[in-house]
Amino acid sequence: MKIEIDDKQFELLLEYEQIKKRIRLIAIQLNVDFENRIPVFIGVLNGSFIFLADLIKEIHISSEVSFVKVSSYEGEKSKGKIKKEIGLQMSLKDRDVIIVEDIVDSGKTLEYLLEMINKENPASVNVCTLLLKPKSLKIQIDEITYVGFEIPDEFVVGYGLDYNGLGRNLRDIYRAV
Numbered sequence: 685m686k687i688e689i690d691d692k693q694f695e696l697l698l699e700y701e702q703i704k705k706r707i708r709l710i711a712i713q714l715n716v717d718f719e720n721r722i723p724v725f726i727g728v729l730n731g732s733f734i735f736l737a738d739l740i741k742e743i744h745i746s747s748e749v750s751f752v753k754v755s756s757y758e759g760e761k762s763k764g765k766i767k768k769e770i771g772l773q774m775s776l777k778d779r780d781v782i783i784v785e786d787i788v789d790s791g792k793t794l795e796y797l798l799e800m801i802n803k804e805n806p807a808s809v810n811v812c813t814l815l816l817k818p819k820s821l822k823i824q825i826d827e828i829t830y831v832g833f834e835i836p837d838e839f840v841v842g843y844g845l846d847y848n849g850l851g852r853n854l855r856d857i858y859r860a861v
């Protein structure tokens with residue numbers, strides 16, 4: 685089934701049921717890895733809001749949630765420069781931080797965020813991303829510990845991810861055709 689968003693056609697890549705199953709497994713791992721630690725989940729707005737909402741419901745250990753907002757993409761293209769829209773709202777000193785991303789593509793956003801967060805002297809930093817495009821990644825990032833799905837280097841939309849601001853509300857994830 686093809687759908688149209690703005691001027692582009694997309695086809696189904698990942699169904700919501702598949703996404704939910706994967707999230708449950710990631711959460712089981714997080715519940716084990718951070719038992720007795722009280723980690724802080726930092727959601728990266730806007731794209732991570734649906735993933736983080738579904739993930740956190742499966743987290744049963746004591747934990748906190750906060751957000752940062754950065755942006756760089758317009759349409760299908762990264763504008764290259766990362767812009768901080770909302771910074772850290774709490775101290776991360778000596779905390780176990782889990783950055784929650786919808787997608788790691790070039791890795792530029794994450795590189796920027798890691799620099800910002802490491803300045804706070806946290807006890808540990810890990811990244812949990814729903815999607816990873818290994819072929820597109822420009823730099824090695826050792827902190828990427830939890831990955832939902834590795835996907836091809838194609839533009840995707842839905843489940844929080846947008847094309848020109850549209851499509852974040854789609855239940856499933858679609859790829860451009």
Ligand SMILES: O=P(O)(O)OC[C@H]1O[C@H](OP(=O)(O)OP(=O)(O)O)[C@H](O)[C@@H]1O
Nearest residue numbers: 729730731755756757789790791792793
């Ligand atoms: O690995 P990269 O190439 O840096 O791309 C990944 C980033 O791009 C998207 O954010 P975007 O800047 O589009 O903002 P948004 O979350 O508000 O859509 C996405 O949510 C990631 O944060």
Ligand code: HPA
Nearest residue numbers: 757789838839840845846
């Ligand atoms: O494939 C993508 N889709 C939506 N937003 C994105 N930000 C980086 N890559 C993508």
